Amino acid sequence: MSEAEAILRESRVPVLRDVPLRTRTSLGVGGPARLFLVPGGAEDLADVLERFAAAGVAFDYLGAGSNLLVADAGPSFVVISSEGLDQAPEISRETVRVGAGYSVPKLANRVAAAGLSGLEFAEGIPGSVGGCVRMNAGWHEGMFGDAVSSFLAVSRHGEIEEIISGPGTFEYRRSPGVGDRFVAAATLRLTPDDPARVKERMKAFHDRRVSTQPTGAKNAGCIFRNPPDDHAGRLIDACGLKGLAVGRAVVSDAHANFIINQGGATYRDVAALIDRIRDTVSGKTGITLETEVVRWT
Numbered sequence: 001m002s003e004a005e006a007i008l009r010e011s012r013v014p015v016l017r018d019v020p021l022r023t024r025t026s027l028g029v030g031g032p033a034r035l036f037l038v039p040g041g042a043e044d045l046a047d048v049l050e051r052f053a054a055a056g057v058a059f060d061y062l063g064a065g066s067n068l069l070v071a072d073a074g075p076s077f078v079v080i081s082s083e084g085l086d087q088a089p090e091i092s093r094e095t096v097r098v099g100a101g102y103s104v105p106k107l108a109n110r111v112a113a114a115g116l117s118g119l120e121f122a123e124g125i126p127g128s129v130g131g132c133v134r135m136n137a138g139w140h141e142g143m144f145g146d147a148v149s150s151f152l153a154v155s156r157h158g159e160i161e162e163i164i165s166g167p168g169t170f171e172y173r174r175s176p177g178v179g180d181r182f183v184a185a186a187t188l189r190l191t192p193d194d195p196a197r198v199k200e201r202m203k204a205f206h207d208r209r210v211s212t213q214p215t216g217a218k219n220a221g222c223i224f225r226n227p228p229d230d231h232a233g234r235l236i237d238a239c240g241l242k243g244l245a246v247g248r249a250v251v252s253d254a255h256a257n258f259i260i261n262q263g264g265a266t267y268r269d270v271a272a273l274i275d276r277i278r279d280t281v282s283g284k285t286g287i288t289l290e291t292e293v294v295r296w297t
């Protein structure tokens with residue numbers, strides 16, 4: 001990390017030290033980020049990344065931490081947070097420009113109030129805009145990428161470019177068009193509609209979510225990707241794994257694809273539970289589940 005320290009001494013990017021990631025992730029698991037960067041602009045970040053790349057410094061990006069499982073000792077790399085890039089949505093007719101660090105539930109509510117349809121499904125996805133672009137977050141028929149017309153990206157070598165979405169930019173829960181770039185801001189193209197009707201549809205999504213998913217418990221959303229033509233939650237439930245626990249981590253009774261931190265769960269607990277689920281489902285059904293949650297070690 002000393003190479004990184006030397007680069008950061010000459011940069012304008014604010015740096016925090018030893019930031020506990022269990023307080024920055026929805027699962028509430030993970031040790032400290034030794035170096036935690038909070039860039040306030042794409043140019044400042046690009047400058048640092050160019051120098052990190054030349055020096056071989058390892059780094060990764062943090063949004064709202066709602067899809068992360070972090071090691072108990074903390075990540076072995078520099079963490080770059082989007083929280084300083086949280087520019088509020090600028091709405092011009094059906095086009096919305098918004099910073100990567102802005103909260104997606106807040107965005108969904110803002111655009112609904114402005115009479116724009118397209119993010120109703122996202123009101124209960126507790127990610128940042130950048131994280132939802134990178135993960136192509138979605139629920140039922142909605143996918144974040146469907147609303148994204150372009151995004152401001154910073155490559156791992158520090159090049160800044162506005163990338164226009166096209167066929168293949170977004171796939172189920174991944175974004176080949178984003179790749180390993182940092183997303184600094186996004187432009188969305190939505191559809192004008194009556195605000196009351198948009199809010200009604202949002203409420204229907206909300207009601208569906210609270211009746212099918214755990215609420216008020218620490219979790220990271222769905223742990224596994226859905227296999228083709230099936231649901232990971234259905235398979236895990238069919239294998240009788242609801243309630244299975246390792247240490248303080250347990251498979252949710254409300255939705256079998258959620259792992260709950262009952263308080264004090266460790267990375268080892270959650271990782272061991274993930275392995276037990278995957279092995280059991282594979283043994284009983286022949287289907288090998290792939291994780292959706294991103295691991296930081």
Ligand SMILES: Cc1cc2nc3c(=O)[nH]c(=O)nc-3n(C[C@H](O)[C@H](O)[C@H](O)COP(=O)(O)OP(=O)(O)OC[C@H]3O[C@@H](n4cnc5c(N)ncnc54)[C@H](O)[C@@H]3O)c2cc1C
Pocket residue numbers: 026060061062063064065066067068082100124125126127128129130131132133134135136137138139173181182183184219220221222294
């Ligand atoms: C209660 C709950 C419900 C959920 N429901 C859903 C759901 O319905 N659908 C769904 O798809 N997901 C859901 N999730 C998971 C999660 O909210 C999404 O995956 C979301 O997109 C993660 O965004 P984030 O900002 O929290 O990203 P993080 O968890 O911080 O990071 C996730 C990944 O994105 C990368 N990343 C973060 N920010 C950036 C950036 N600015 N640029 C480039 N890469 C970046 C990280 O490096 C990491 O690889 C849920 C989670 C919870 C806790």
